[in-house]
Amino acid sequence: MDKKLIKIAIVGPESTGKSTISSALAKHYQTVWVPEYARYYCEGLTGDCTMQDELNMFYGQVALEKSMETVAQNNLLICDTTFLTVKIWSDYQLGETPQPVLDALKIYTYDFYILLKNDIPWEEDPLRDIKDMGDYFMNVWRKELTDLKAHYVEVGGTENRLENVITAVDKFLSLNNL
Numbered sequence: 809m810d811k812k813l814i815k816i817a818i819v820g821p822e823s824t825g826k827s828t829i830s831s832a833l834a835k836h837y838q839t840v841w842v843p844e845y846a847r848y849y850c851e852g853l854t855g856d857c858t859m860q861d862e863l864n865m866f867y868g869q870v871a872l873e874k875s876m877e878t879v880a881q882n883n884l885l886i887c888d889t890t891f892l893t894v895k896i897w898s899d900y901q902l903g904e905t906p907q908p909v910l911d912a913l914k915i916y917t918y919d920f921y922i923l924l925k926n927d928i929p930w931e932e933d934p935l936r937d938i939k940d941m942g943d944y945f946m947n948v949w950r951k952e953l954t955d956l957k958a959h960y961v962e963v964g965g966t967e968n969r970l971e972n973v974i975t976a977v978d979k980f981l982s983l984n985n986l
Contacts, residue, residue, distance in 0.1 A: 813880055814986055816977060817887045820924035821945035822938055825969060830888035832970050841886035842876045845869040863906045866894045890918060896948055920980045922973055923949055925964030
């Protein structure tokens, strides 16, 4: 019998190192990672983000994740954020969340979340625009993860961030005999 695929989501506010950590974790655990679909999608936007754009990003993230599940190694998939980001951004920018996203929150689950703290220096990026709102979005992430009854830990650190994340993942895997 095949072992269940364990999905670990790396989440948090902008510029907290999610992509860097996800890539490094995948290398450490000899598996693959799912990049953030919205990053690619938003690079092509020529105007303000609409509700349809948010839906497109939701469907794109889900499809990308499902395709990466098929090539994951060692029964482990690292996800650079999740479509929960669509909910958070839709609520913030548009005042509501598309219903398919709300419905999917009950269906698509992750075994463990690492919520990266807002404790490293901001890195400029053309797709980032909320430099002074990291603490606000940390609280939003905490609320969303709590509402989902998600198993998560907050991880920070400037010099030893990756090591702290690996320690948290190892502890999760060990406690769950995975």
